[in-house]
Amino acid sequence: QSALTQPASVSGSPGQSITISCTGTSRVVDDYNYVSWYQQHPGKAPKLVIYDVSNRPSGVSNRFSGSKSGTTASLTISGLQAEDEGDYYCSSYTSRKTWVYGGGTKVTVL
């Protein structure tokens, strides 16, 4: 069982917006603003799309945005495109100087 809880799947039609939630214990998510999100396509290494809750790495589409409220972090993908289909993982840096991952969310573009 992961320390961070994500929905198993989320789907949306092209052009729509979807939001993936990531809920953890207060010690994991609330203490630090260091939640990251990763996109993974089948057979590929994960790719960082959001770091430190709401920051986008250079080169990542501005259709990806992140936020946090209390112990729940969220990733929103706006203007959903076929290429956004894949698995998404949240991760948090913890007060024990470790990282934990959520179980992953499969995003399907209908």
Place this chain on the structure above:
Amino acid sequence: QVQLVQSGAEVKKPGASVKVSCKASGYTFTSYGISWVRQAPGQGLEWMGWISGYIGNTNYAQNFQGRVTMTTDTSTNTAYMELRSLRSDDTAVYYCARVGWGMFGFDYWGQGSLVTVSS
């Protein structure tokens, strides 16, 4: 450009050890830490531990304490992850990833190394 190139696939018997390498290029190796993350077939990501590229200090996930050792060789800009007493449920793709500057996300990843544990 930043690259992390990992060693190839390995097949090991239960009880054996495996050592996976991760050669970095395109940046100052000693200025960044490296984390190791694994993914069992059809499963999610699991963080294993972190090593500083400068001093070599480490922090391991509790699940791997006593069974994993992470090291670096600054002369070759290579990080290593050794896992001992292998079990069948250690079968996974093992990734190295760089901890980004001024952040706690992993901004560059290796291509992954498949380790299969089978008798």
